[in-house]
Amino acid sequence: MSNWLLPESLADILPAEARRIEELRRNLLDLYRTYGFELVAPPLVEYLESLQAVSGTDLNLRTTKVIDQISGRTMGVRADMTPQVARIDAHLLNREGLTRLCYCGSVLHARPAGLLSDRELLQIGAEIFGHAGVESDIEVIDLALESVARAGVQAPRLDLNYPGIGRFLIERDPVLKEYGPAVFELLNAKDIPGLRELGKRIGCLPETTQYLLDLMSLYGGVEVLDKARTALPDAVEIREALHSLRTLVDALPGQDITIDLADIGSGYGYHSGLVFSVYAEGWHDALVRGGRFDGIGRMYGRARAATGFSLDLRKLSAGLSPAEAIFAIRAPWGQQEALRAAIHELRQAGEVVIQMLPGQAEHSLDEFVINRELRLEGDQWQLRAI
Incomplete structure (x- = not known):
């Protein structure tokens, strides 16, 4: 077997696409902050008993099991971050009132959820704990729809x-x-x-x-x-x-x-109330899934009303038009004070400046298109179009 081959349903993400996914992550987390959601970051692996807070669902079958070399206990690589966030709300924060939490991180499925699904997802989501009314459902759906609109999804x-x-x-x-x-x-x-x-x-x-x-x-x-x-x-x-x-x-x-009252999904053991999905042309499956999951924190000692949603940033980005390269500036290698000052000023202004190392040949770039360069004209470094 070639040592550069990846396991089935796993894939690398190349530069331009990786940049867009990261921009989506920043954009959406900033959006959630404007709604008052606080960011949490649970670990990638936990003891299996903690991750499988909802027994009898296909989520348990998607959890990859590993042995902790320190304790000898079985751990799981998370397949969904919702149980972890519920644990944080119930056990660590332990607040009496309403709590809004958001998160973003990789999750791994032992088996892909569908024929066209990946096993590694970059899951981002937002959840409200401590409110049982439909008003909190309305808020998370508003936020879910604004999330896909921010990404450029048309007609969800x-x-x-x-x-x-x-x-x-x-x-x-x-x-x-x-x-x-x-x-x-x-x-x-x-x-x-x-x-x-x-x-x-x-x-x-x-x-x-x-x-x-x-x-x-x-x-x-x-x-x-x-x-x-x-x-x-x-x-x-x-x-x-x-x-x-x-x-x-x-x-x-x-x-x-x-509305489809028979489209239950895996809700028999997971969701307790309203469930929703967001679909759009260009994606074979739901872009966003969410709903009410009251009582999920019971395993952690505190059953709380809860509602929220999550989406996979990798799937979201893959269905958009191809990520565009951004314009960059080429600069010669040198340690002259005036050159370094000119490069620093351009970078401070948000420009991408690629300094050509000695012996570096021109080469294609996935993420950048060089359309300008710094030239020394007289005793001044000037920016000129290529």
């Missing part, structure tokens, strides 16, 4: 759903309750024959099967909310869920919004 589409509705329909049937994750997979795939077969095989209530089949048809525009009120049982839990969705839709006028 916001997709909403509420896993609690499907969970309520499943858990009200004592026979079906233990098959919750399997039913969620059938709902996600809109597998009508599979759902019918499962219902008959285990003997669940016919009305439960029908409600779940109706749930699969509840997708489209905001009119889905009105259809859901008549198609689903008149229960407090469902009324509250639909009310939260309506409140959110009304708070986001002018946005392109779709």
Whole structure:
């Protein structure tokens, strides 16, 4: 095997693209700061028990396991930073009131999430702890939409759903309750024959099967909310869920919004309320995923209301138009005081000045286009176009 080959679904990022990803990171973290979010930086690896705060989700299968050479205990390379941030809120900060936290760092998936997915992501996100109302959901969705707008994404589409509705329909049937994750997979795939077969095989209530089949048809525009009120049982839990969705839709006028009440994702063991995704032309999958995950801090000794979102900066950047090279200035090598002063002044002004080392030949650059040079004219260093 050639020693420069990388493992499957891992890739290097070359100069111009790496610069753009870093600019996106700075831009978005500065944006989150204007909303009052405080930056935290958890470690890349932790003991496995700490990372797997949410048991029974595919997140656990994506966690890469390693052995700590000091303690002998099993550690995990994080596959998602949300449990770590919840740990910081619950155990380290331990604040009584509302806390806004943001973060950015690499995460590693033991297996790619999809056929076109990478195993290493540069995850950035923002989360609100300590507020249970729909108002905090509105804030994080506003921030998520502004994040992709800052990156130059055109015409994003916001997709909403509420896993609690499907969970309520499943858990009200004592026979079906233990098959919750399997039913969620059938709902996600809109597998009508599979759902019918499962219902008959285990003997669940016919009305439960029908409600779940109706749930699969509840997708489209905001009119889905009105259809859901008549198609689903008149229960407090469902009324509250639909009310939260309506409140959110009304708070986001002018946005392109779709609703799919059967599109649960991995929410059976993770999310507790509203879930959302942001899609845009040019990306094969959701750009942003987020939602409410109340109680995730319970494992760390403190269950708190929580909502937030995250996105992969590498995926975001890859779907944009190719990163453009920036203009640079060429300068000769020399230690003359006047030359050094001229170069310093240009760099202080934000210009890129590449000083040509002795014997350096002209070569192509991925990130820079040299369109000017410093020339000594008389006793003055002048900037001239090439």
